[in-house]
Amino acid sequence: MKDEQVRELLYQALETEIGGVQVYTTALRCAENEDLKEEWEKYLEQTQNHVSVVEECMQKLGLDPNEETPGRKVVRHIGESLVEAMEMALAEGEPGAAQLVATECVVHAETKDHMNWHLIGEVVKKAKGEVAKALKEAHEEVEHEEDEHIYHTKGWSRELWIESLGMKAVLPPPEEVKNVETAIGAARAEQARTDML
Numbered sequence: 677m678k679d680e681q682v683r684e685l686l687y688q689a690l691e692t693e694i695g696g697v698q699v700y701t702t703a704l705r706c707a708e709n710e711d712l713k714e715e716w717e718k719y720l721e722q723t724q725n726h727v728s729v730v731e732e733c734m735q736k737l738g739l740d741p742n743e744e745t746p747g748r749k750v751v752r753h754i755g756e757s758l759v760e761a762m763e764m765a766l767a768e769g770e771p772g773a774a775q776l777v778a779t780e781c782v783v784h785a786e787t788k789d790h791m792n793w794h795l796i797g798e799v800v801k802k803a804k805g806e807v808a809k810a811l812k813e814a815h816e817e818v819e820h821e822e823d824e825h826i827y828h829t830k831g832w833s834r835e836l837w838i839e840s841l842g843m844k845a846v847l848p849p850p851e852e853v854k855n856v857e858t859a860i861g862a863a864r865a866e867q868a869r870t871d872m873l
């Protein structure tokens with residue numbers, strides 16, 4: 677395993693979580709649906725905790741959480757761009773529009789977040805000693821929450837878009853009702869949506 681790239685993954689994971697806090701804070705200003713607000717408030721809290729989890733991991737491994745890396749800068753730039761996109765939609769003031777933008781921005785942010793933790797899980801399988809122990813604990817605590825973040829928000833994005841198009845939507849989305857935590861579960865939930873209308 678390439679230790680240097682494992683460190684890079686952790687720096688990017690930390691930056692993704694820090695950006696995630698900003699993304700959810702802004703997304704909550706865009707949210708209008710009460711169930712969605714409740715959901716995102718929970719995800720915001722979990723994401724704040726993920727920042728601490730990654731920082732603790734880094735401390736255990738002797739890494740400085742403030743170190744800058746080129747990849748980390750890119751992750752920060754994308755996070756800031758997502759916040760800016762939501763601010764643009766909020767400034768337009770069109771009812772419901774900022775909420776749709778926010779669901780898409782959260783899906784973008786969570787796609788990276790979800791992949792980081794998936795990759796950390798892959799590292800755990802091969803790593804040894806100190807690294808394996810630190811990452812395993814963190815992974816066990818966080819990974820299932822990341823599944824929820826991405827699959828449920830994808831459901832919200834799709835259903836709120838369907839509603840905005842003037843069609844009947846399943847709200848809260850099937851992914852949330854069925855407590856989906858896997859890709860196959862998400863596919864099944866989406867397939868079942870017509871029966872849930």
Ligand SMILES: [Fe+2]
Nearest residue numbers: 693723726789
């Ligand atoms: Fe996270």
Ligand SMILES: [Fe+2]
Nearest residue numbers: 786789822825
């Ligand atoms: Fe997340």
